[in-house]
Amino acid sequence: MTAHQIVLGLAITDGYGALHGSWRAPHVPADAYADIEATIRHARAAERGKFAFLFTPDFPAVRGDIEGDTLSNVMDPIVSLTAIARATERIGFVATGSTTFREPFNQARQFKALDVISHGRAGWNAVTTSDPAVAANYGRPVADRQERYQRAHEAIQITQALWGSWEKDAWIRDKDAGRFLDPEKLRPINLGGEHVASRGPLAIPPSEQGQPVIFTSGGPSPHLLTIAGRYASGFITEVWTIEEARAQRRMIREAARDAGRDPDEIKYIVGLMTTVAPTVREGLDRRIALSGGIIEARLPHLNAMLGLRLRPEQIDDPLTPEVLAAAHSSPADPRSGIALAVAREGWSPRDVLAHGVIDYHPTVVGPGERHADHMQEWFEAGAADGFWISPDIYEDGVDAFVDEVVPLLQERGIYPSEYPGTTLRENLGVPAQYGLDPRIGDGGGAR
Amino acid sequence: MTAHQIVLGLAITDGYGALHGSWRAPHVPADAYADIEATIRHARAAERGKFAFLFTPDFPAVRGDIEGDTLSNVMDPIVSLTAIARATERIGFVATGSTTFREPFNQARQFKALDVISHGRAGWNAVTTSDPAVAANYGRPVADRQERYQRAHEAIQITQALWGSWEKDAWIRDKDAGRFLDPEKLRPINLGGEHVASRGPLAIPPSEQGQPVIFTSGGPSPHLLTIAGRYASGFITEVWTIEEARAQRRMIREAARDAGRDPDEIKYIVGLMTTVAPTVREGLDRRIALSGGIIEARLPHLNAMLGLRLRPEQIDDPLTPEVLAAAHSSPADPRSGIALAVAREGWSPRDVLAHGVIDYHPTVVGPGERHADHMQEWFEAGAADGFWISPDIYEDGVDAFVDEVVPLLQERGIYPSEYPGTTLRENLGVPAQYGLDPRIGDGGGAR
Numbered sequence: 001m002t003a004h005q006i007v008l009g010l011a012i013t014d015g016y017g018a019l020h021g022s023w024r025a026p027h028v029p030a031d032a033y034a035d036i037e038a039t040i041r042h043a044r045a046a047e048r049g050k051f052a053f054l055f056t057p058d059f060p061a062v063r064g065d066i067e068g069d070t071l072s073n074v075m076d077p078i079v080s081l082t083a084i085a086r087a088t089e090r091i092g093f094v095a096t097g098s099t100t101f102r103e104p105f106n107q108a109r110q111f112k113a114l115d116v117i118s119h120g121r122a123g124w125n126a127v128t129t130s131d132p133a134v135a136a137n138y139g140r141p142v143a144d145r146q147e148r149y150q151r152a153h154e155a156i157q158i159t160q161a162l163w164g165s166w167e168k169d170a171w172i173r174d175k176d177a178g179r180f181l182d183p184e185k186l187r188p189i190n191l192g193g194e195h196v197a198s199r200g201p202l203a204i205p206p207s208e209q210g211q212p213v214i215f216t217s218g219g220p221s222p223h224l225l226t227i228a229g230r231y232a233s234g235f236i237t238e239v240w241t242i243e244e245a246r247a248q249r250r251m252i253r254e255a256a257r258d259a260g261r262d263p264d265e266i267k268y269i270v271g272l273m274t275t276v277a278p279t280v281r282e283g284l285d286r287r288i289a290l291s292g293g294i295i296e297a298r299l300p301h302l303n304a305m306l307g308l309r310l311r312p313e314q315i316d317d318p319l320t321p322e323v324l325a326a327a328h329s330s331p332a333d334p335r336s337g338i339a340l341a342v343a344r345e346g347w348s349p350r351d352v353l354a355h356g357v358i359d360y361h362p363t364v365v366g367p368g369e370r371h372a373d374h375m376q377e378w379f380e381a382g383a384a385d386g387f388w389i390s391p392d393i394y395e396d397g398v399d400a401f402v403d404e405v406v407p408l409l410q411e412r413g414i415y416p417s418e419y420p421g422t423t424l425r426e427n428l429g430v431p432a433q434y435g436l437d438p439r440i441g442d443g444g445g446a447r
Numbered sequence: 448m449t450a451h452q453i454v455l456g457l458a459i460t461d462g463y464g465a466l467h468g469s470w471r472a473p474h475v476p477a478d479a480y481a482d483i484e485a486t487i488r489h490a491r492a493a494e495r496g497k498f499a500f501l502f503t504p505d506f507p508a509v510r511g512d513i514e515g516d517t518l519s520n521v522m523d524p525i526v527s528l529t530a531i532a533r534a535t536e537r538i539g540f541v542a543t544g545s546t547t548f549r550e551p552f553n554q555a556r557q558f559k560a561l562d563v564i565s566h567g568r569a570g571w572n573a574v575t576t577s578d579p580a581v582a583a584n585y586g587r588p589v590a591d592r593q594e595r596y597q598r599a600h601e602a603i604q605i606t607q608a609l610w611g612s613w614e615k616d617a618w619i620r621d622k623d624a625g626r627f628l629d630p631e632k633l634r635p636i637n638l639g640g641e642h643v644a645s646r647g648p649l650a651i652p653p654s655e656q657g658q659p660v661i662f663t664s665g666g667p668s669p670h671l672l673t674i675a676g677r678y679a680s681g682f683i684t685e686v687w688t689i690e691e692a693r694a695q696r697r698m699i700r701e702a703a704r705d706a707g708r709d710p711d712e713i714k715y716i717v718g719l720m721t722t723v724a725p726t727v728r729e730g731l732d733r734r735i736a737l738s739g740g741i742i743e744a745r746l747p748h749l750n751a752m753l754g755l756r757l758r759p760e761q762i763d764d765p766l767t768p769e770v771l772a773a774a775h776s777s778p779a780d781p782r783s784g785i786a787l788a789v790a791r792e793g794w795s796p797r798d799v800l801a802h803g804v805i806d807y808h809p810t811v812v813g814p815g816e817r818h819a820d821h822m823q824e825w826f827e828a829g830a831a832d833g834f835w836i837s838p839d840i841y842e843d844g845v846d847a848f849v850d851e852v853v854p855l856l857q858e859r860g861i862y863p864s865e866y867p868g869t870t871l872r873e874n875l876g877v878p879a880q881y882g883l884d885p886r887i888g889d890g891g892g893a894r
Binding site: 021023024026030036062066069070073079082085103105106112114116133137181182183186192196198199200201203292 | 468470471473477478480481483507509513514515516517518520522523525526527529530532533534548549550552553556557559560561563564580583584585586618620622625626627628629630633639643644645646647648650651652739
């Protein structure tokens with residue numbers, strides 16, 4: 001890994017796709033949520049496209065419209081990714097694991113076991129959890145922010161210390177001498193803070209990458225910036241504009257520098273939703289076909305974003321020059337500028353909405369080139385080190401991205417043609433670490 | 448699955464074997480502990496022998512002589528068994544999971560996800576944890592017995608209720624109607640007790656066996672008997688004599704009856720260590736070759752068991768008629784009677800010890816027939832419904848058992864020639880259950 005190149009991750013959720021209604025597409029298996037073989041197909045497609053990692057966002061509670069929509073999680077991040085690890089060779093795994101509702105010893109043990117079994121391909125997206133629906137599943141109240149982040153520092157430090165508690169050369173395995181392990185090199189950590197503690201050691205040897213890679217994710221609050229700056233090798237976020245992304249990336253890199261690290265040690269990965277189709281029109285039709293009533297339901301939101309008063313019966317009429325002249329983007333919503341730009345291309349309100357202007361991430365619809373252009377622009381503007389891709393429909397959307405977008409990125413020299421190495425750390429381009437980072441003090445953490 | 452037949456499980460630990468020094472055998476890979484491929488070979492061998500399940504005992508702390516001996520655990524039960532699930536078709540998995548140190552929601556989620564991914568082959572060995580070394584890894588004091596068992600009742604009930612919270616016909620998946628799930632059939636459980644609670648629901652559909660099978664294990668204290676009687680379909684134990692085993696099995700069955708269940712719903716599974724060899728002599732030599740100094744070190748213990756005062760230099764001399772006449776078994780140690788019977792066969796003290804008379808379980812050494820005889824005797828005496836096998840050395844010991852012992856059991860009609868079904872529940876011969884057992888009241892549990 002020499003040149004600075006884009007890093008790609010693939011969001012792995014419930015097996016259907018990012019598009020509302022993706023589960024209803026005729027070619028999508030209706031039971032993909034419970035069928036690990038479906039997700040394995042998507043993982044293998046991403047591996048064909050040299051994706052560095054699969055990423056399982058996780059919200060361990062049921063929310064939203066479960067009657068009309070799907071569940072947005074894998075059944076269980078560790079179980080699902082372990083199964084996928086057995087069916088892949090190079091792609092990494094970044095599993096979300098709550099610092100609030102999991103025991104550090106269990107978390108450390110499962111992630112390092114996955115790392116060893118996958119030969120150095122595991123990463124941990126360490127996040128705090130504040131949602132009352134999740135807290136209720138653990139029979140606990142929501143802790144305040146100060147407590148959640150204090151526990152997060154403690155949990156991450158304990159986890160990393162446990163990972164390092166089996167020293168790299170502890171495992172002697174000398175059959176003749178009858179020495180299995182050097183007891184001087186598998187030792188307790190005796191680390192604890194206000195909320196969690198562990199004695200250790202953890203009896204798991206180093207993997208090919210030493211220990212799992214730490215990620216974190218969310219909006220860059222001061223609390224989260226401290227977590228990211230001190231521990232994370234990857235920061236996963238949702239951001240709408242290049243300007244906002246550049247500012248965030250600068251903050252993240254500054255946080256790493258403040259913690260005594262090289263800013264290049266942390267990769268800033270932004271979300272992107274994709275619909276790869278021969279033409280924009282075909283892409284929009286693919287999206288509209290599965291949208292159910294959601295596009296119509298979003299018209300009032302589009303009106304608010306653009307300062308318009310379009311009526312439902314106008315949803316299929318291209319916007320007139322007069323309407324467009326009156327339109328303006330709402331400063332309250334970062335997506336408004338994108339919506340306005342799309343509207344000015346002459347689409348109907350339905351088509352504007354089908355562009356994904358009111359979704360979780362920026363969305364690209366159309367030929368591979370449009371996707372490659374988007375990523376190249378963000379990457380070269382310093383707005384992202386990489387992207388985590390949420391395809392509209394997994395079943396064919398990953399293959400389409402790999403076949404139509406990846407080759408363009410490779411031709412442009414901004415994406416690798418082969419995996420740089422065999423481990424997640426190598427494929428991300430982040431440095432080795434084993435145990436706690438000696439550059440990071442214990443301020444605010446476990447001791 | 449018609450006749451009453453023996454159920455077999457294979458202990459899965461660190462990849463080496465039950466014999467002290469197994470890791471030093473020339474044909475054993477020294478890195479088996481971290482090499483899941485080694486354990487997969489053993490699992491596949493057991494599957495060839497129609498074993499109903501793999502069982503991972505688990506002690507989540509480092510103990511004992513790690514310099515000279517191995518670690519006695521898999522790296523992580525859930526991660527290891529999920530990886531093995533992908534490499535096998537029929538064999539089940541019984542993973543130990545602490546009710547004391549794991550969150551019920553996480554436990555319920557991971558076991559049911561493994562159950563779905565393995566198409567109905569998962570079981571949970573639900574145990575309390577009282578060891579200070581384990582508690583220290585979680586930064587907590589050891590809770591008293593009353594509290595541990597109260598939490599265990601709550602944790603098991605919450606887990607089973609979460610498993611049933613996705614009702615069997617909740618998943619509509621009607622693409623035309625746009626109905627994914629019936630929200631009336633995926634509902635909160637709102638169950639809690641003094642120590643743990645969860646709102647739910649858990650968004651995982653039924654597996655082919657509905658939900659994981661509950662096991663428990665340990666010595667039959669009154670507290671554990673209540674757990675076993677109310678919830679368990681399998682009871683895993685270590686017991687030395689037929690008499691003791693019959694008495695325990697009666698107690699377990701009585702506990703099930705007391706809880707309103709049919710005693711045949713709970714399988715009593717006893718431990719057995721195996722060395723399959725063409726002759727007893729060859730088996731003893733295989734064991735002695737790897738024993739390091741442990742046999743010599745155990746001579747004083749043998750003296751105490753038999754009321755003798757043998758000196759180290761006598762370890763290779765067969766016991767004289769005078770010594771044997773003076774020997775008597777110590778009533779303080781249930782293994783003494785076995786040791787005395789072996790001594791009377793005319794072996795030297797070294798050979799008596801090499802018979803495994805001071806080990807965790809009864810040990811059989813020699814031809815397949817001796818193993819089959821042992822199991823048949825216990826089974827027909829009502830001392831066991833099955834056995835969990837700890838082979839001396841995994842690398843060839845599982846194959847030897849499958850090739851030399853299993854066919855004899857099959858010829859004798861006391862062991863199945865094919866898997867009775869595809870799920871753990873079918874292969875154990877235990878009835879269906881989904882959610883909480885309606886026959887079990889909530890006395891002492893969650894509410």
